[in-house]
Amino acid sequence: MDLNSPRGTADIYGKDLKYRNFIEDTAKKLFKNFNYAEIKTPTFEHTEVFNRGIGESTDIVQKEMYTFKDKKGRSLTLRPEGTASVVRAIIEHKLYSKRLPLKVFYNGNMFRYERPQKGRMREFHQLGAEAVGIDNPVIDAEIIWLTNRLFEELGFKNLELLINSIGCVECRPNFLKEFKSYLEPRLDKLCSDCKIRYYKNPLRIFDCKKTKCKEVVKNGPKIFNYLCDNCRKHIDSVIDYLKKLNIKYEINYNLVRGFDYYTKTIFEVISKQIKSAQNALGGGGRYDNLISQFGGPDMPAIGFAIGVDRTAILMEQLKIKPKCFNGFKKVYLIAMEEKSYPFILEISKVLRKDFICEINFKPKNLGSELKWAEKNDFGFAVIIGEEEASEKKITIKDIEEYKQYEFDWLTQKDKLIDLLKGK
Numbered sequence: 001m002d003l004n005s006p007r008g009t010a011d012i013y014g015k016d017l018k019y020r021n022f023i024e025d026t027a028k029k030l031f032k033n034f035n036y037a038e039i040k041t042p043t044f045e046h047t048e049v050f051n052r053g054i055g056e057s058t059d060i061v062q063k064e065m066y067t068f069k070d071k072k073g074r075s076l077t078l079r080p081e082g083t084a085s086v087v088r089a090i091i092e093h094k095l096y097s098k099r100l101p102l103k104v105f106y107n108g109n110m111f112r113y114e115r116p117q118k119g120r121m122r123e124f125h126q127l128g129a130e131a132v133g134i135d136n137p138v139i140d141a142e143i144i145w146l147t148n149r150l151f152e153e154l155g156f157k158n159l160e161l162l163i164n165s166i167g168c169v170e171c172r173p174n175f176l177k178e179f180k181s182y183l184e185p186r187l188d189k190l191c192s193d194c195k196i197r198y199y200k201n202p203l204r205i206f207d208c209k210k211t212k213c214k215e216v217v218k219n220g221p222k223i224f225n226y227l228c229d230n231c232r233k234h235i236d237s238v239i240d241y242l243k244k245l246n247i248k249y250e251i252n253y254n255l256v257r258g259f260d261y262y263t264k265t266i267f268e269v270i271s272k273q274i275k276s277a278q279n280a281l282g283g284g285g286r287y288d289n290l291i292s293q294f295g296g297p298d299m300p301a302i303g304f305a306i307g308v309d310r311t312a313i314l315m316e317q318l319k320i321k322p323k324c325f326n327g328f329k330k331v332y333l334i335a336m337e338e339k340s341y342p343f344i345l346e347i348s349k350v351l352r353k354d355f356i357c358e359i360n361f362k363p364k365n366l367g368s369e370l371k372w373a374e375k376n377d378f379g380f381a382v383i384i385g386e387e388e389a390s391e392k393k394i395t396i397k398d399i400e401e402y403k404q405y406e407f408d409w410l411t412q413k414d415k416l417i418d419l420l421k422g423k
């Protein structure tokens, strides 16, 4: 038996899992603040959901989907992203028939058949939110604000928001006509994929990561300059609201993002702490036609998603410590000898009501115990030797502050708890 997990998948535990849990918990808290309700959709869908939802000519549908036939011969696909499934669920259950906007968030594993590398696995985790039924630019600003807030709360610094409008069904064809006539004499400068994109879906050429294609696109026409009055007014209002919210933004005329379903506003949050070109933390956009394309009502929508794994790796690289690592009071109870255990149990019975406690089950040298506690994110160590045990005294070390305190257990229990609570 091969005991390795399949290529592109990973077991997640220990510190890696702590980072991920912190990201998910922080997001869930924020979603509640912004009044988004959770939705869980199946891990696989009928293949058509993604073909139609994401777009036949996208890289995801063309190359990256895990599609298989079940025993009855139905074509099913493991979800490669979250929005298409959520939209399918909204239509199936007519969730749009209540007060609008409908605001939902999701959090789950997704699958894409790609060449695995650090931060890009075949099974990965994404969380995101969708707001359906309102085309007021206020909600664009709200969802951008939410994305930005999430990375602030996680501890990222120097955040910047890239924003663009990619127009609507009215104005995009005019741009594409201009874009194609600009590309026509330059076709030989494009990579083979982009040559196909030129005929099938020229907007996707903006996604190409090849330098020669980027070079061609850079000097070409920009969709922003071809927006109809309605799209122009919309993006101007979004920008006004972002200014009101004090969110630093930059209009990036080459931003398109990899999905066919986007219309009007699209955005990406980047951190200037990250020096590589791949500094996008998360992003999203408006998709005003997707729901009707699926056979639902004609209803605007906007959403965003972030990669949980990538965010966790970046936090580790940038040495951003989840707040819970510091602020959460984990207490290590160190018995110096066998006789200490009855008192240790008495203390832990009280402390475990409010704090995470661990006991050393084998008395060892104090130095190595403290080192272990520090390495494993314990904020405090309670040290109980023979004398402490018989006199019911507690010596406690604040591991981060390098301070030491003594308490009498019988008379100063509350004082000790206040110290652990940071009062």
Ligand SMILES: [Zn+2]
Pocket (backbone or CB within 6 Å): 167, 168, 169, 170, 171, 172, 227, 228, 229, 230, 231, 232
């Ligand atoms: Zn337009």
Ligand SMILES: [Zn+2]
Pocket (backbone or CB within 6 Å): 190, 191, 192, 193, 194, 208, 209, 210, 213
């Ligand atoms: Zn290309």
